[in-house]
Amino acid sequence: GAGVSQSPSNKVTEKGKDVELRCDPISGHTALYWYRQRLGQGLEFLIYFQGNSAPDKSGLPSDRFSAERTGGSVSTLTIQRTQQEDSAVYLCASSSTDKSYEQYFGPGTRLTVT
Amino acid sequence: AQSVSQHNHHVILSEAASLELGCNYSYGGTVNLFWYVQYPGQHLQLLLKYFSGDPLVKGIKGFEAEFIKSKFSFNLRKPSVQWSDTAEYFCAVSPLSGGYNKLIFGAGTRLAVHP
Numbered sequence: 715g716a717g718v719s720q721s722p723s724n725k726v727t728e729k730g731k732d733v734e735l736r737c738d739p740i741s742g743h744t745a746l747y748w749y750r751q752r753l754g755q756g757l758e759f760l761i762y763f764q765g766n767s768a769p770d771k772s773g774l775p776s777d778r779f780s781a782e783r784t785g786g787s788v789s790t791l792t793i794q795r796t797q798q799e800d801s802a803v804y805l806c807a808s809s810s811t812d813k814s815y816e817q818y819f820g821p822g823t824r825l826t827v828t
Numbered sequence: 829a830q831s832v833s834q835h836n837h838h839v840i841l842s843e844a845a846s847l848e849l850g851c852n853y854s855y856g857g858t859v860n861l862f863w864y865v866q867y868p869g870q871h872l873q874l875l876l877k878y879f880s881g882d883p884l885v886k887g888i889k890g891f892e893a894e895f896i897k898s899k900f901s902f903n904l905r906k907p908s909v910q911w912s913d914t915a916e917y918f919c920a921v922s923p924l925s926g927g928y929n930k931l932i933f934g935a936g937t938r939l940a941v942h943p
Contacts, residue, residue: 749933756918756934756936757931757933759930759931805872815860815877816877818871819864819871819872
């Protein structure tokens with residue numbers, strides 16, 4: 715079946731612009747995660763959605779970052795007034811209720827802020 | 829703060845050599861432990877996991893990892909590597925206090941296997 719998809723695969727934007735990154739999780743997966751990977755570093759947790767529960771936003775680095783998940787499926791990560799330090803690969807993952815430990819990752823969106 | 833340390837950032841081996849990648853974590857409570865792998869041009873995928881029970885766990889492609897609680901370690905091993913094992917390997921922990929599998933990742937180890 716289809717895996718986690720993300721779009722765009724690459725995004726170059728100017729400092730100060732807003733960007734939206736999209737994630738389509740695996741159909742039926744109730745949990746969705748966003749991570750950020752800066753060059754040469756591990757993945758940093760950003761935000762977690764589970765069903766209709768309030769999301770865990772504890773990993774969002776600043777109030778310029780926000781995310782939503784519509785209808786329990788597609789999620790959008792929005793970065794406002796982008797800064798150069800926002801340049802990274804943004805990864806989305808999803809997992810099912812019965813195997814919540816196994817996260818399936820998408821290919822990521824490489825964001826470059828010039 | 830919770831953190832995961834991977835001691836080797838780059839490892840170069842010849843085929844048939846043995847592999848051990850170190851991973852240590854800092855968290856005093858109960859954790860789930862994972863190794864993820866990213867082959868060139870592919871997505872991150874789960875290699876193996878430890879929740880409880882036998883501290884020696886086996887994953888796909890002949891990999892295994894041993895959880896040593898006293899050392900807060902979860903090292904990855906393979907007796908004989910192949911060229912196809914060339915990839916980046918990430919250790920991750922999930923503190924159970926969070927109630928879900930929020931993963932904390934190490935910085936990763938790039939493994940290059942030469943034929």
